[in-house]
Amino acid sequence: MRVLLKKYVLPLKHTFSISRESHDFQDTLIVGLSLDGRTGYGESTSNTYYNSTVESMMAEIKAIRDELEAFEFTTPEVFHSFLVSKGLTNFTICALDLAAHDLYGKLLGKPLYELWGTNLDYYPITNYTIGIDTIEKMVAKMKETPWPIYKIKLGTNNDVSIVRSLREHTDAVFRIDANGAWSAHETIRNAPILKDLGVEFLEQPLKADDWEGMERVAHHCVLPVIADESCIVEGDVENCGLHFNGINIKLVKCGGLTPALRMIKKARELGLKVMVGCMTESTVGISAIAQLLPQLDYVDMDGPLLLKEDIADGIQIVENGKLVFPTAGGSGITLRQW
Structure with a gap:
């Protein structure tokens, strides 16, 4: 399984403000997991309130990249348990888990809801x-x-x-x-x-x-x-x-x-x-x-x-x-x- 990582900076239509912060751009991490000619994609946005950045998520993934690429993928649930065992933060796990689900459905040719x-x-x-x-x-x-x-x-x-x-x-x-x-x-x-x-x-x-x-x-x-x-x-x-x-x-x-x-x-x-x-x-x-x-x-x-x-x-x-x-x-x- 091949692991792909890319940071995007998403510009917003309007300044987005809530009670504790405002921003004009949203940093996000896109993860790709490729296997048997299919690629599943997942995403996690950065968030200062939860101390998560794209750079920190990428660093976590790169630290175990060899293990991820050697992992024998069967189901997203088994893969998720493996990610948890590695002590990754939830933001990082999310991007990988979403990619795994997308990949799994693509390999089976069926949408997840089905x-x-x-x-x-x-x-x-x-x-x-x-x-x-x-x-x-x-x-x-x-x-x-x-x-x-x-x-x-x-x-x-x-x-x-x-x-x-x-x-x-x-x-x-x-x-x-x-x-x-x-x-x-x-x-x-x-x-x-x-x-x-x-x-x-x-x-x-x-x-x-x-x-x-x-x-x-x-x-x-x-x-x-x-x-x-x-x-x-x-x-x-x-x-x-x-x-x-x-x-x-x-x-x-x-x-x-x-x-x-x-x-x-x-x-x-x-x-x-x-x-x-x-x-x-x-x-x-x-x-x-x-x-x-x-x-x-x-x-x-x-x-x-x-x-x-x-x-x-x-x-x-x-x-x-x-x-x-x-x-x-x-x-x-x-x-x-x-």
């Missing part, structure tokens, strides 16, 4: 994310991309006023993501107003480790609350079941599709809603997320829509969030240039 026994009779449509900005610019972004569901990033001193102003310009469903910027008091106070403004749910309103605050929110908030930063890896799901109404799984944070599938199963056992979110990946990472859609309640896979230029072909997100699935096996990814 190999998993699911079908496309129903799937949730993605939201489109509006980052923190002036109200005028946030409205302009909505008008530039009319969409049935918007995720609104908040964490300012006038969050409710922002939502009220945005509501004047669209009938779309709103989802609110404060990225841990609110207190329990703010969350409980804001929720009834936001519910009246057509907000569907709140995502990670409190800091990730504020379990005492989330206990209060769980008992007094009139809107459902979805965990993001509080739900990183498999072991977090059970704890979230006591404090949240659902979880948002990020493939880069949990280590790829292999653990994500187990997290979905565990969440269902606990009666939690399940969302999968993105980290501004290109179509490489988003095509992997798309394979999970029949198993999800909500999805945030708008990464390619936020880019000035994409680097791959695979899943196509078209008008109003409808999807055109690739016909190739695996996640159906082809790179436009290496």
Whole structure:
């Protein structure tokens, strides 16, 4: 098995701001795994909040490159166990795991969702994310991309006023993501107003480790609350079941599709809603997320829509969030240039 690595710097259409950071570009690592004339592709974006860079991920992979290329590939699950045994970080494991799944499906000539026994009779449509900005610019972004569901990033001193102003310009469903910027008091106070403004749910309103605050929110908030930063890896799901109404799984944070599938199963056992979110990946990472859609309640896979230029072909997100699935096996990814 041959291992290919490449760093891309993805320019964004607009400056993307959340409560803790802003950026105009997204660094990302693309991994290729080639075997028997097929190549599977995986992706992990860099993230300063989680201390992960493309350079650090590449260094991890290069340190065990000989072992990776000598590995007798059978299934993604066996390969994932091997990666974990090497002590790699989850961001690095994710890129390799996604590539392994894409490769596996391509070798078998079937898309992953079919190999998993699911079908496309129903799937949730993605939201489109509006980052923190002036109200005028946030409205302009909505008008530039009319969409049935918007995720609104908040964490300012006038969050409710922002939502009220945005509501004047669209009938779309709103989802609110404060990225841990609110207190329990703010969350409980804001929720009834936001519910009246057509907000569907709140995502990670409190800091990730504020379990005492989330206990209060769980008992007094009139809107459902979805965990993001509080739900990183498999072991977090059970704890979230006591404090949240659902979880948002990020493939880069949990280590790829292999653990994500187990997290979905565990969440269902606990009666939690399940969302999968993105980290501004290109179509490489988003095509992997798309394979999970029949198993999800909500999805945030708008990464390619936020880019000035994409680097791959695979899943196509078209008008109003409808999807055109690739016909190739695996996640159906082809790179436009290496």
